[in-house]
Amino acid sequence: MSTPSIERQDALDECRVTRERVAATYCRGLLDLVYEAATVHRRCHDPETVQCASLLSVKTGGCSEDCAYCPQSAHYDASVDSTELMSLSDVVTAAERAKVAGADRFCMGAAWPQVSDGPEFDRVLSMVRAVKEMGLETCVTLGMLEADHAKQLSAAGLATHQGEISLSGVDTIWVVHTDNITKITTQHPGW
Numbered sequence: 001m002s003t004p005s006i007e008r009q010d011a012l013d014e015c016r017v018t019r020e021r022v023a024a025t026y027c028r029g030l031l032d033l034v035y036e037a038a039t040v041h042r043r044c045h046d047p048e049t050v051q052c053a054s055l056l057s058v059k060t061g062g063c064s065e066d067c068a069y070c071p072q073s074a075h076y077d078a079s080v081d082s083t084e085l086m087s088l089s090d091v092v093t094a095a096e097r098a099k100v101a102g103a104d105r106f107c108m109g110a111a112w113p114q115v116s117d118g119p120e121f122d123r124v125l126s127m128v129r130a131v132k133e134m135g136l137e138t139c140v141t142l143g144m145l146e147a148d149h150a151k152q153l154s155a156a157g158l159a160t161h162q163g164e165i166s167l168s169g170v171d172t173i174w175v176v177h178t179d180n181i182t183k184i185t186t187q188h189p190g191w
Helices: 004-015 019-027 030-044 088-099 119-133 147-156
Strands: 051-061 105-110 137-141 172-177 181-186
Touching: 004 137, 051 088, 088 105, 105 119, 105 181, 119 137, 119 147
Parallel strands: 051 105, 105 137
Antiparallel strands: 172 181
8 A cells, every 4th residue: 555645644643533632622612613613614515515315224123233322223122123135226216216305415224233245245335336326425334344345335436434443453444435445544553
């Protein structure tokens, strides 16, 4: 892998999370934080534009993780019926409806603790490709990802993965970003 440019490295250093930075942020006033967030947002986005996203649960409930806050967990009675992974054609139909309704971003969520290789992940890759081909920005939340899964999702056209990334025994985090994978070295190896 090539060495990041000085500008890119500065940006990565600026985003590095430390206990000191968390404590300093926690102690700042709310309106100062809102102002800074709005300033960053305006620098990176048109302030007159609102992104319209649509979220579809492509696999609902039955997750084996014991997350007390999550209604997808099989450990709690949250009145969420478990479903199998949706078919590609059903997801495409839902994405078409979302686009007609004004969405420019289509997010797909699966109640899994982590991604596993196999036919279901291959189907998710097909979903990402199909939604991307429709001209919608693609987003998924699939639980924990390994670096190889992130690379495959990015190659399929994924813009964003929202969720956890496995950090067991590694000193880097792979973040799926628009049309590429960004490697971020963690501050604390093994964190």
